[in-house]
Amino acid sequence: MTGTSLLVVTAHVGDFVWRCGGAIALHAKQGIPVHVVCLSFGENGESNAAWSAAPAPSREEVKACRRAEAETAATLLGAAHVDFLDLGDYPLPESTATVQRIAQAIRRIKPATILTHPERDPSNLDHCRTFNMVLGARMMALAPGHGADIASPAQVMSFEPHQPELCDFKPNVMLDISDVWDTKKQAMQAMPTQKNLWAYYERVALQRGAQAGRRGQSAAVYGEAFQSIFPAVRSSLV
Numbered sequence: 001m002t003g004t005s006l007l008v009v010t011a012h013v014g015d016f017v018w019r020c021g022g023a024i025a026l027h028a029k030q031g032i033p034v035h036v037v038c039l040s041f042g043e044n045g046e047s048n049a050a051w052s053a054a055p056a057p058s059r060e061e062v063k064a065c066r067r068a069e070a071e072t073a074a075t076l077l078g079a080a081h082v083d084f085l086d087l088g089d090y091p092l093p094e095s096t097a098t099v100q101r102i103a104q105a106i107r108r109i110k111p112a113t114i115l116t117h118p119e120r121d122p123s124n125l126d127h128c129r130t131f132n133m134v135l136g137a138r139m140m141a142l143a144p145g146h147g148a149d150i151a152s153p154a155q156v157m158s159f160e161p162h163q164p165e166l167c168d169f170k171p172n173v174m175l176d177i178s179d180v181w182d183t184k185k186q187a188m189q190a191m192p193t194q195k196n197l198w199a200y201y202e203r204v205a206l207q208r209g210a211q212a213g214r215r216g217q218s219a220a221v222y223g224e225a226f227q228s229i230f231p232a233v234r235s236s237l238v
């Protein structure tokens with residue numbers, strides 16, 4: 001049976017903060033458990049400021065720095081749990097073993113919805129590989145031949161990539177995150193290694209908030225955009 005929890009799977013540690021930190025905080029605030037799986041620390045490709053510290057840090061020090069930032073951000077957002085698979089990045093390896101690990105998490109958590117990267121991202125193939133492995137894991141989690149603890153088919157939603165047009169990202173869900181914006185902002189600021197993204201993701205949230213406000217009941221100020229991979233099933237259209 002599908003539960004009411006949320007599972008977030010990202011290629012790199014920063015991704016869950018910039019792209020769906022509001023969704024994490026919003027659901028956590030509603031008492032819905034949110035589990036985060038980071039496939040890598042993003043130590044090679046998304047930790048530029050950490051590498052430029054003096055004296056020059058070791059790879060393990062950069063990874064430890066990013067882990068500490070991600071743990072602080074996840075705690076601020078109210079995530080129930082965050083797992084670090086430490087698979088390496090740029091490139092992130094795609095493997096059957098990782099698909100199996102994500103499938104086990106899906107079977108254990110039984111999420112109603114899985115948030116992850118979009119299918120396409122020509123500038124960051126780690127994100128595409130994560131999408132592929134999540135879809136593979138979801139398929140595996142539904143297959144009775146892999147064990148009796150099968151999961152029900154979770155919705156998969158892609159969160160907004162850094163360059164949406166390049167990724168053919170066409171959002172069909174706008175989430176009003178105005179009530180938890182301060183929390184998301186604190187979580188972003190808990191990631192000083194990617195300080196260069198703070199202002200950008202505030203602008204993205206304002207942009208999506210303005211769009212959400214045109215369709216919502218209340219005037220949203222801050223928003224996040226998502227694209228459902230599977231159709232929503234409803235019993236009524238009104």
Ligand SMILES: [Zn+2]
Nearest residue numbers: 011012015046
């Ligand atoms: Zn990333």
